[in-house]
Amino acid sequence: MQKLDSRDPSFRAAWEKVCARGSDEDEAPVREAALRIVEDVRARGDEALLEYTRRFDGWDPGTAAGVALVPDDFRAAFRSLPAEGRRALSLAAKRVTDFHARETDSEVKARRDATGATLAQVVRPLARVGLYVPGGTARYPSSVLMTAIPARVAGVREVIVCSPGVRGTGEMDAWTLAACHVAGVGRLYRVGGAQAVAAMAYGTATIPAVDKICGPGNAYVAAAKRLVFGKVDIDMIAGPSEILVLADAAADPAEVASDLLAQAEHDPRAVSVLVTPSAKVADAALAEVARQLADLPRREIATRSIEDRGAVVVAAGLAEAVRLADEFAPEHLALHARNAARLVPKLSRAGAVFVGTSTPEAVGDYLAGPSHVLPTAGTARFASPLSVATFRRRMSVLELTPAALATVAPAVEALARAEGLEGHWRAVAVRVAKAAPARRAAHGKKGARGKKDARAARRGPRAGRRAPRSRR
Secondary structure (H helix, E strand, O other): OEEEEOOOOOHHHHHHHHHOOOOHHHOHHHHHHHHHHHHHHHHHOHHHHHHHHHHHHOOOOOOHHHHEEOHHHHHHHHHHOOHHHHHHHHHHHHHHHHHHHOOOOOOEEEEEOOOOOEEEEEEEEOOEEEEEOOOOOOOOHHHHHHHHHHHHHHOOOEEEEEOOOOOOOOOOOHHHHHHHHHHOOOEEEOOOHHHHHHHHHHOOOOOOOOOEEEOOOOHHHHHHHHHHEOOEEEOOOOOOOEEEEEEOOOOOHHHHHHHHHHHHOOOOOOEEEEEEOOHHHHHHHHHHHHHHHOOOOOHHHHHHHHHHHOEEEEOOOHHHHHHHHHHHOOOEEEEEOOOHHHHHHHOOOOOEEEEOOOOOHHHHHHOOOOOOOOOOOOHHHOOOOOOHHHHEEEEEEEEOOHHHHHHHHHHHHHHHHHOOOHHHHHHHHHHHHHHHHHHHHHHHHHHHHHHHHHHHHHHOOOOOOOOOOOOO
16 A cells, blocks of 8 residues: 655645546446447347347356346245345345435425415436346345335335346356345346446346436446436446545554455455554554455455555644545545544545444445445545435426416516527417406406495595494
8 A cells, every 4th residue: 555644745646646546437448348238239139138148248048038037036045045144134124224214305395486386396206227236256135235225215116137147157146136035126137237237228128228227337337327328317437446444543453454455355446545643553554454464365356456546644633634535535434533423524525434433334335224335436526325316306396377477477578588489488478368368357356346445445444334322
């Protein structure tokens, strides 16, 4: 890991390079390859899908129907797991459901304004969403839970999943299928890569087109999501996993190192950064990283990540460490500090914040509750975690009375004429003209009543009535 000191004159340039981390999905060869696949699947549908499955995943489904698995398959896989596995999946599903069920959508309640117009905004779930779950050489049942459950809580009627089967056989591991069971997935298609994204975006004879595609994937998946955005919505462009650990002088170097390595073992391109005002903690954490790497099963992957993309920053103080963490805008931000909760109000740019040493990021990956699908590569500056809101859309509702339309019509006319859109004004004018006789008639009756009331008012409150006799 490179070591930086914020007091060094060259720090700012080096730190900007650390913050400018990106991912390989932006490379031209990846984009070009993904484009060819997306266009081919769009043109040839299932035929192309089967061809790419044979080429990239090394197995032949035979027919397109062979890539699909259904709820009966999910249920059987769930029952095949050991008891502790079933309990773990059920607990994770319950916690994720409970958290997302507490989300609220900010509808704009209907209100009639002074003109008589009734205006509102309502929230509606998407009809069908497609979720991408990485697979092939690894299993990610947690990704099923963290995407499918928020979609179901949001009210999405149909949730489908695309995930590559085991290379060479096409088999799907029982954990992923069991996660589909507890998360309420409707169907899983054993296809992956850019071809899966294209199939969900444009639809084939086998895979239905969806309204939105969510979930992480490799560089080709990310590039394909970029290409189909606009035809469908997407959640985000997910880059390599990353963590920034903010540690004070009291932090435990072993715990700090374990959090750094938990991200580094994901991918050689994963990014692990430590920011601390303590040079002693920085050095001890570096030593711990080396010690813990020695017997880590994914040592080779984690080592490449730590050496190529890891960084340790010694800040001038805790306040500067907080500021640097916010500049980095990490996917995961772990606070290893005394009274860590007091730092949260000072932070605004992170996908998820893990407060205190009893809250390792790994718990968030599996069953804490909030979805683990988070913005990466600095996009936490403007993007949010996947949530129930990801799977809902807002719809404005407008209702004007004839009187309300007549009230605003002059302003509409002025704006329409300013933009040279005569048809816009005519669409208003025809309605105003149609309602004018009724308004004039109503105004006349009101005017007559008004004149009568005015005469009565001039005569005084008792005019036209016999004055009461005096009792004296």
